[in-house]
Amino acid sequence: xxxxxxxxxxxxxxxxxxxxxxxxxxxxxxxxxxxxxxxxxxxxxxxxxxxxxxxxxxxxxxxxxxxxxxxxxxxxxxxxxxxxxxxxxxxxxxxxxxxxxxxxxxxxxxxxxxxxxxxxxxxxxxxxxxxxxxxxxxxxxxxxxxxxxxxx
Numbered sequence: 001x002x003x004x005x006x007x008x009x010x011x012x013x014x015x016x017x018x019x020x021x022x023x024x025x026x027x028x029x030x031x032x033x034x035x036x037x038x039x040x041x042x043x044x045x046x047x048x049x050x051x052x053x054x055x056x057x058x059x060x061x062x063x064x065x066x067x068x069x070x071x072x073x074x075x076x077x078x079x080x081x082x083x084x085x086x087x088x089x090x091x092x093x094x095x096x097x098x099x100x101x102x103x104x105x106x107x108x109x110x111x112x113x114x115x116x117x118x119x120x121x122x123x124x125x126x127x128x129x130x131x132x133x134x135x136x137x138x139x140x141x142x143x144x145x146x147x148x149x150x151x152x
Contacts, residue, residue, distance in 0.1 A: 019094070022071055022073075
């Protein structure tokens with residue numbers, strides 16, 4: 001999975017101080033799913049990865065009640081973000097890994113067509129090969145967690 005997050009949140013996830021990422025829609029990803037973290041403007045780069053430990057889909061109120069201390073945001077920020085949402089997902093992340101060097105959007109695009117998602121998207125083997133080709137060190141990390149999906 002490729003997850004777009006503000007740089008502040010990407011840094012907090014990679015530092016281990018934010019262990020739950022919230023989304024306004026249902027996220028259907030099984031535990032163990034690797035997550036590439038794309039930090040949005042002004043960083044505009046893949047900065048690291050983590051793994052989904054669990055996904056909690058419920059009402060925004062229930063997700064906040066269960067995970068507020070792990071979200072890295074204030075109640076006000078959460079309420080503004082969730083305004084109008086019927087359901088929410090709380091993605092519990094584990095095993096964060098910072099890339100030694102972020103993989104810039106320009107490097108990703110030089111390796112092929114790359115479009116960061118507004119929120120998240122699932123990646124196929126072509127996407128993963130493209131990321132691997134953009135940065136050999138990241139490709140090596142991906143091959144460790146997805147040995148059958150990345151053949152670069």
